[in-house]
Amino acid sequence: MNRSVTRYLLLAPALVGSLSLLALRSETIVAADPDNAGLKLPAGFGALKVAETGGRARHLTVTPQGNIYVKLNRPNADGKGILMLRPSSGGKAEVAGSLGNYGGTGIYSTKDYLYASSDEAVFRYKLNAQGEVESPAQPEKIVTGLINRKQHESKSITLDREGNLYVNIGAYSNTCQEQDRQKGSKGKPHCPILDSAGGIWQFRTDKLNQSYGQGVRYATGLRNVVGLDWNTQANQLFVMQHGRDQLYDNFPALYNSKQSAELPAECLYALKKGDNAGWPYLYYDPQQKKKMLNPEYGGDGKKEATGNYIDPAAAYPAHTAPNALLFYTGTMFPEKYRNGAFIAFHGSWNRAPEPQKGYYVVFQPFKNGKPSGPWEVFADNFAGSAAAAAAGRPEHKPCGLAQGPDGSLYVSDDRKGTIYRIVYNKK
Amino acid sequence: MKQLFALLTVLALCSIPAAAQKKPVPKTKAKTSASGAVSGAVLAKGKAVYVQNCLTCHQADGLGVDEMNPPLSKTSYVLGDKARLVNIILNGMQGQDIDGEPYRNLMPSFSTLTDQQIADVLTYVRSSFGNKTSAVQAAEVKTIRAANKK
Numbered sequence: 001m002n003r004s005v006t007r008y009l010l011l012a013p014a015l016v017g018s019l020s021l022l023a024l025r026s027e028t029i030v031a032a033d034p035d036n037a038g039l040k041l042p043a044g045f046g047a048l049k050v051a052e053t054g055g056r057a058r059h060l061t062v063t064p065q066g067n068i069y070v071k072l073n074r075p076n077a078d079g080k081g082i083l084m085l086r087p088s089s090g091g092k093a094e095v096a097g098s099l100g101n102y103g104g105t106g107i108y109s110t111k112d113y114l115y116a117s118s119d120e121a122v123f124r125y126k127l128n129a130q131g132e133v134e135s136p137a138q139p140e141k142i143v144t145g146l147i148n149r150k151q152h153e154s155k156s157i158t159l160d161r162e163g164n165l166y167v168n169i170g171a172y173s174n175t176c177q178e179q180d181r182q183k184g185s186k187g188k189p190h191c192p193i194l195d196s197a198g199g200i201w202q203f204r205t206d207k208l209n210q211s212y213g214q215g216v217r218y219a220t221g222l223r224n225v226v227g228l229d230w231n232t233q234a235n236q237l238f239v240m241q242h243g244r245d246q247l248y249d250n251f252p253a254l255y256n257s258k259q260s261a262e263l264p265a266e267c268l269y270a271l272k273k274g275d276n277a278g279w280p281y282l283y284y285d286p287q288q289k290k291k292m293l294n295p296e297y298g299g300d301g302k303k304e305a306t307g308n309y310i311d312p313a314a315a316y317p318a319h320t321a322p323n324a325l326l327f328y329t330g331t332m333f334p335e336k337y338r339n340g341a342f343i344a345f346h347g348s349w350n351r352a353p354e355p356q357k358g359y360y361v362v363f364q365p366f367k368n369g370k371p372s373g374p375w376e377v378f379a380d381n382f383a384g385s386a387a388a389a390a391a392g393r394p395e396h397k398p399c400g401l402a403q404g405p406d407g408s409l410y411v412s413d414d415r416k417g418t419i420y421r422i423v424y425n426k427k
Numbered sequence: 428m429k430q431l432f433a434l435l436t437v438l439a440l441c442s443i444p445a446a447a448q449k450k451p452v453p454k455t456k457a458k459t460s461a462s463g464a465v466s467g468a469v470l471a472k473g474k475a476v477y478v479q480n481c482l483t484c485h486q487a488d489g490l491g492v493d494e495m496n497p498p499l500s501k502t503s504y505v506l507g508d509k510a511r512l513v514n515i516i517l518n519g520m521q522g523q524d525i526d527g528e529p530y531r532n533l534m535p536s537f538s539t540l541t542d543q544q545i546a547d548v549l550t551y552v553r554s555s556f557g558n559k560t561s562a563v564q565a566a567e568v569k570t571i572r573a574a575n576k577k
Contacts, residue, residue, distance in 0.1 A: 056494075073494070150521070150522060150529075150531045150532075150533075151531055151532060151533060152531075153531060179535060179536065180533060180535065181533065181534075181535040182519075182535040182536060183480075183535075183539070245483075246483060248483075249480070249483050252479075349483075349484075349486065349492040349495065349496070350483060352482055352483050352486055352487060353478065353482060353487055391488070392486060392492070393488075393490070397493075415493060
């Protein structure tokens with residue numbers, strides 16, 4: 001990469017006219033949009049809309065050549081569920097092709113392979129020296145037969161550096177009740193869902209047709225994980241769980257609607273093989289900083305959970321739906337961001353009638369592979385306005401995160417299909 | 428009523444899914460005031476049931492949540508056959524496309540609500556969120572519940 005040639009221009013609106021010509025001249029110049037694509041960012045950062053895909057853009061990945069692969073939740077009009085975008089001018093990109101006849105969420109790339117998931121399976125495609133898929137119609141099906149019962153269907157994926165693939169298999173339930181989401185319904189003892197879902201499964205990246213029998217239940221007691229990433233400093237898997245819903249709806253005698261909007265926290269977990277995070281038996285109360293017994297299992301908002309369950313590594317506002325986690329290893333952003341975590345919060349619905357929240361990308365500082373210090377909102381206003389966010393009627397919903405070869409941060413939006421690129425104006 | 432339902436279904440199927448919820452249903456012979464205007468007291472009671480039981484998923488504006496929970500605004504279910512509508516409340520619903528769109532969450536059964544509460548909440552829904560169609564009576568719910576049990 002011509003890193004030294006690359007320049008990042010953060011254009012003040014008044015300068016747009018004079019500089020946009022310059023921006024067009026070279027492919028390597030990344031020009032932020034005059035309004036930073038509508039986002040609110042820390043000083044020194046800028047953003048541009050890379051492309052409008054018009055699809056429900058879930059996760060995305062960028063190859064070393066700068067090609068962007070976007071996983072669509074549903075196949076587009078051509079029946080394809082993965083878009084390939086090639087860099088065009090000014091840091092933007094254009095859709096150059098599409099592949100894969102399945103919708104889904106997960107997508108990940110190494111220098112040699114593109115991995116993508118449907119809601120039941122994981123495929124991989126060989127990438128050539130230009131970062132292109134040569135045989136789009138002949139993927140290798142590496143994982144098959146994963147459970148999909150609509151609720152918490154996303155099979156998000158990531159890789160470690162030793163040839164292992166990690167797949168989220170979300171629990172098809174809120175809290176493993178006898179009658180899902182029904183008022184007062186009790187939790188099933190020894191929740192049977194955990195045998196085939198509600199955890200992270202580990203598979204090999206290079207074996208065909210693996211399913212439950214060939215994989216390892218790497219960690220359990222995780223309700224639904226949409227954002228996950230491998231931390232190379234800690235050499236460890238980190239995941240963001242979507243916490244349980246509807247404490248007030250289902251247990252109005254124990255919780256009011258305000259408490260229900262703030263409970264439980266959305267949690268970041270650092271996982272080791274064999275860990276159990278405790279779903280469906282417990283939830284994490286961020287005020288008390290305790291693991292509480294779920295009311296479906298006899299909890300009352302005061303009883304703590306007992307058992308061998310791990311604590312979260314960090315906690316975030318309830319119901320804000322963390323859909324992507326990315327450890328930043330680039331050098332474009334200032335030192336403080338290196339090896340820290342970006343988290344895309346898709347935004348809440350379960351806080352109603354309280355104002356909704358989220359629709360932003362958070363930065364969580366890390367030190368030596370552990371969260372260190374308070375998190376901050378890094379990129380805000382995907383919703384378009386504070387009122388739209390509060391009403392739960394956002395314009396865009398951040399869903400996927402990827403790091404470009406130059407250290408740019410890419411964000412996908414699964415509401416309108418906008419692809420954003422956030423850059424830092426280094427001198 | 429059957430014809431009206433068929434018409435609405437056709438309309439819903441013809442419109443682009445994403446726009447379906449926003450597209451106003453032409454003011455055909457929707458039985459707007461066949462049973463007279465709905466009283467404010469009934470609407471207030473229905474709203475109370477809605478806030479307590481339905482609002483989290485279908486939201487205060489009745490427009491639902493993308494991909495998760497469907498809108499209650501001008502859907503073929505809300506405006507259509509009353510027996511089908513009441514049965515959704517009694518039995519819950521999962522895995523059905525709503526006017527061509529899939530939703531990933533599920534709707535639990537609300538069979539523990541009384542006939543009156545179900546009538547009130549459905550009357551409220553059918554008169555709110557841009558809907559303007561006839562009220563549901565407790566006696567109708569009672570009959571539908573009895574048939575549903577068989």
